Amino acid sequence: MAKRCAFSLALLTLLGSSVAVAGPTLDAVKQRGYLKCGVSQGLAGFSTPNQQGEWTGLDVDYCRALAAAVFGDAGKVRFTPLSAKERFTALQSGEVDILSRNTTWTASRDTELGFDFVGVSFYDGQGFMVRKDLGVKSARELDGATICANAGTTTELNIADYFRTHGMKYRPVVFEKSDETVAAYDAGRCDVYTTDRSGLYAQRVKLKNPDAHVILPEVISKEPLGPLVRQGDPQWFDIAKWTLYVLIGAEELGLTSANVEQQRKSSQNPEVRRLLGAEGSFGQALGLPADWALQVVRQVGNYGEIFQRNLGGLPLNIERGQNALWTQGGLMYAPPFR
Amino acid sequence: MAALDPIGPPRRASSWRSPRLRAWLLQAALLAAVLGAVALMFGNALDNLARQGIASGFGFLSQPAGFGIETTLIEYSETSSYGRAFLVGLLNTLLVSAIGIVLATVLGFVIGVARLSPNALIRGWAYAYVELIRNVPLLLQIFFWYFAVLRPLPGPREAISLFDVAFLSNRGLQLPKPLPEDGFGWLVAALALGVVAALLVARWRRDGAGRRWPWTLAALLLPPAAVVLAVGWPLAWSVPELSRFNFHGGMTLTPEFVALVLALSLYTASFIAEIVRAGLQSVRRGQREAALALGLPPRLVLRKVVLPQAMRVIVPPLTNQYLNLTKNSSLAAAIAYPDLVSVFAGTVLNQTGQAVEVISITMAVYLAISLAIAALMAWYNRRQALVER
Numbered sequence: 001m002a003k004r005c006a007f008s009l010a011l012l013t014l015l016g017s018s019v020a021v022a023g024p025t026l027d028a029v030k031q032r033g034y035l036k037c038g039v040s041q042g043l044a045g046f047s048t049p050n051q052q053g054e055w056t057g058l059d060v061d062y063c064r065a066l067a068a069a070v071f072g073d074a075g076k077v078r079f080t081p082l083s084a085k086e087r088f089t090a091l092q093s094g095e096v097d098i099l100s101r102n103t104t105w106t107a108s109r110d111t112e113l114g115f116d117f118v119g120v121s122f123y124d125g126q127g128f129m130v131r132k133d134l135g136v137k138s139a140r141e142l143d144g145a146t147i148c149a150n151a152g153t154t155t156e157l158n159i160a161d162y163f164r165t166h167g168m169k170y171r172p173v174v175f176e177k178s179d180e181t182v183a184a185y186d187a188g189r190c191d192v193y194t195t196d197r198s199g200l201y202a203q204r205v206k207l208k209n210p211d212a213h214v215i216l217p218e219v220i221s222k223e224p225l226g227p228l229v230r231q232g233d234p235q236w237f238d239i240a241k242w243t244l245y246v247l248i249g250a251e252e253l254g255l256t257s258a259n260v261e262q263q264r265k266s267s268q269n270p271e272v273r274r275l276l277g278a279e280g281s282f283g284q285a286l287g288l289p290a291d292w293a294l295q296v297v298r299q300v301g302n303y304g305e306i307f308q309r310n311l312g313g314l315p316l317n318i319e320r321g322q323n324a325l326w327t328q329g330g331l332m333y334a335p336p337f338r
Numbered sequence: 339m340a341a342l343d344p345i346g347p348p349r350r351a352s353s354w355r356s357p358r359l360r361a362w363l364l365q366a367a368l369l370a371a372v373l374g375a376v377a378l379m380f381g382n383a384l385d386n387l388a389r390q391g392i393a394s395g396f397g398f399l400s401q402p403a404g405f406g407i408e409t410t411l412i413e414y415s416e417t418s419s420y421g422r423a424f425l426v427g428l429l430n431t432l433l434v435s436a437i438g439i440v441l442a443t444v445l446g447f448v449i450g451v452a453r454l455s456p457n458a459l460i461r462g463w464a465y466a467y468v469e470l471i472r473n474v475p476l477l478l479q480i481f482f483w484y485f486a487v488l489r490p491l492p493g494p495r496e497a498i499s500l501f502d503v504a505f506l507s508n509r510g511l512q513l514p515k516p517l518p519e520d521g522f523g524w525l526v527a528a529l530a531l532g533v534v535a536a537l538l539v540a541r542w543r544r545d546g547a548g549r550r551w552p553w554t555l556a557a558l559l560l561p562p563a564a565v566v567l568a569v570g571w572p573l574a575w576s577v578p579e580l581s582r583f584n585f586h587g588g589m590t591l592t593p594e595f596v597a598l599v600l601a602l603s604l605y606t607a608s609f610i611a612e613i614v615r616a617g618l619q620s621v622r623r624g625q626r627e628a629a630l631a632l633g634l635p636p637r638l639v640l641r642k643v644v645l646p647q648a649m650r651v652i653v654p655p656l657t658n659q660y661l662n663l664t665k666n667s668s669l670a671a672a673i674a675y676p677d678l679v680s681v682f683a684g685t686v687l688n689q690t691g692q693a694v695e696v697i698s699i700t701m702a703v704y705l706a707i708s709l710a711i712a713a714l715m716a717w718y719n720r721r722q723a724l725v726e727r
Contacts, residue, residue: 084688085688088688088691092390092392092691092693112392112393112690112691113392113393113691114387114390114391114691134582134583141582142583143582144581144582144583144584144586145582145583145584146584151674151680151684151685151688152684152687152688152689156405156406156685156689157404157405157689159406160404160405160416161404161416164416164417170406171406171408171584172405172406172407172408173408173594174674174676174680174685176671176672176684184489184674187489187490187508188493188508189489189508189509189593191583191584230390231390231391232389232390232391
């Protein structure tokens with residue numbers, strides 16, 4: 001019997017679908033002792049290793065927040081850099097517990113690929129970057145251009161839609177890794193580099209002469225980027241979702257990594273008290289400790305802090321724009337904690 | 339008499355002790371185990387896909403693909419289906435493989451013969467080529483051609499112009515493209531007629547005295563010339579012209595394509611050269627000496643005596659090299675050439691998320707291509723084989 005089990009197990013592994021997929025992810029993560037998080041292979045501001053070799057970025061910080069929620073320790077996470085092409089298979093096969101890799105939420109990905117999108121951690125849109133000396137002022141002038149893009153992204157589909165809509169022609173050159181794509185554009189293989197606008201700003205910093213390139217004003221698509229989990233584990237989905245909302249809600253409630261400990265003790269705001277576990281049993285309902293949200297904010301900070309740390313400051317200087325709180329004219333909104 | 343009688347029928351051995359039956363049972367059990375394992379894996383994969391809510395089946399092939407591809411041999415647009423995108427990728431793979439095989443064979447034979455040249459300089463160069471090329475990994479060679487040789491070329495505006503009809507830039511090689519007009523079919527037919535006529539003339543003049551080639555040439559050229567006189571020159575050229583971003587008109591050999599073809603054919607040629615050398619050396623010296631003694635010129639000795647015998651040794655390992663080249667063409671994905679792996683197992687897989695189906699189809703296609711090449715080479719090998727009398 002044991003032999004037969006071993007045999008079936010070997011087969012299951014062969015097919016790339018581990019047994020852990022079926023069971024609750026939270027138990028598997030706890031038992032393992034760390035969270036497995038899929039991130040990009042290097043996109044400034046979202047997930048990129050710093051000079052000390054530590055991963056930094058918005059996508060990375062979300063995973064740290066999730067680790068803080070589960071373990072009370074933001075350090076208990078291991079990052080797997082994935083190309084755009086590898087990312088979905090890695091999540092489907094259970095190689096990572098969560099994919100936090102500037103991935104656009106679309107209907108077909110949500111329904112056909114067997115995923116659930118947790119929410120939106122960054123509202124983005126696709127744009128174009130060209131050399132200044134071409135004298136292009138608008139994307140409508142790009143008829144006949146050669147365009148560098150990443151393989152297997154919504155970007156690749158959006159340019160096709162955009163050029164078709166406007167009756168223009170283009171020549172796509174698609175690479176698997178975004179570094180290769182940028183290098184090809186920098187070397188002049190393409191006239192245009194296209195990706196999400198946050199990516200354009202992030203990659204422009206890496207070019208040989210960043211000032212020689214200009215980002216065109218058009219935003220040709222909606223790109224709500226966010227983390228995603230495998231379908232079929234409602235508990236894990238809820239944990240991932242509410243971790244994101246804690247980050248946003250904390251900013252709205254004025255909780256920061258600096259004041260959250262003190263707020264837990266002194267705050268009279270019932271919503272803050274519920275969120276931080278001073279009242280109610282919000283954590284228990286998720287299968288987490290009562291102070292999980294406190295740990296998230298204390299160790300990682302609120303959404304505004306994360307944004308400022310990774311995107312708002314130098315060298316990227318990306319404005320909050322749509323990513324401001326709803327109270328400040330943005331789209332970031334967390335459901336009430338009650 | 340009694341002594342000569344047979345001892346009687348031998349006692350039937352117990353069926354378990356019959357080696358043939360045992361072997362047969364063992365084989366049957368093994369086959370059942372393999373089939374069972376495959377069925378288990380298949381069922382398990384289906385179960386898991388259904389449980390995770392991942393779409394499965396081959397319906398996606400007829401849905402619109404929605405992405406563009408630069409190099410296409412057939413009509414393709416963003417509204418074409420995933421199935422069409424698959425065909426585009428497949429044809430691109432076949433194109434690179436076919437051109438690679440032809441170039442590698444020609445180059446491989448030349449270098450293989452040069453390896454045995456009596457001229458030490460030629461021999462040395464051929465030796466250096468083989469040792470240099472076959473010992474560097476293919477992927478690095480592809481990168482070398484793509485990143486080190488083709489990428490630093492100037493942009494389209496500063497393109498290197500070849501007589502103002504062809505242009506070399508970091509966007510690739512732009513060549514004039516022939517555009518057949520009315521009467522082009524006639525020209526092709528006349529050319530075919532000319533070839534047939536030339537062959538007939540050559541045959542007819544073979545035993546005759548005097549020169550042969552003026553007659554042959556006349557037979558070859560007369561019919562096409564007549565057509566051109568009658569309908570005019572039926573071929574126009576589309577010459578590449580620089581527009582705002584790129585060259586337009588003409589045809590483009592992209593840097594990805596050129597790098598891949600160069601790397602694949604140069605790399606495989608080094609192996610083919612060694613196979614050819616081994617084949618030539620397998621023909622005994624006596625054959626060559628006998629042919630020379632009969633007064634055949636050295637060129638004919640190689641072509642008529644040595645090569646035909648060497649081919650029997652060359653063809654089977656040559657098949658392997660052809661298969662390798664075809665499969666190695668999947669490295670195209672590393673440099674953005676839209677081959678089957680890049681387009682289908684890359685973009686299509688990622689847009690549909692149906693990894694199991696897409697990878698199965700891709701593997702089946704490579705298997706089919708390889709088996710087809712192997713079958714073709716086996717047929718050729720049978721034709722070449724010594725006829726035992």
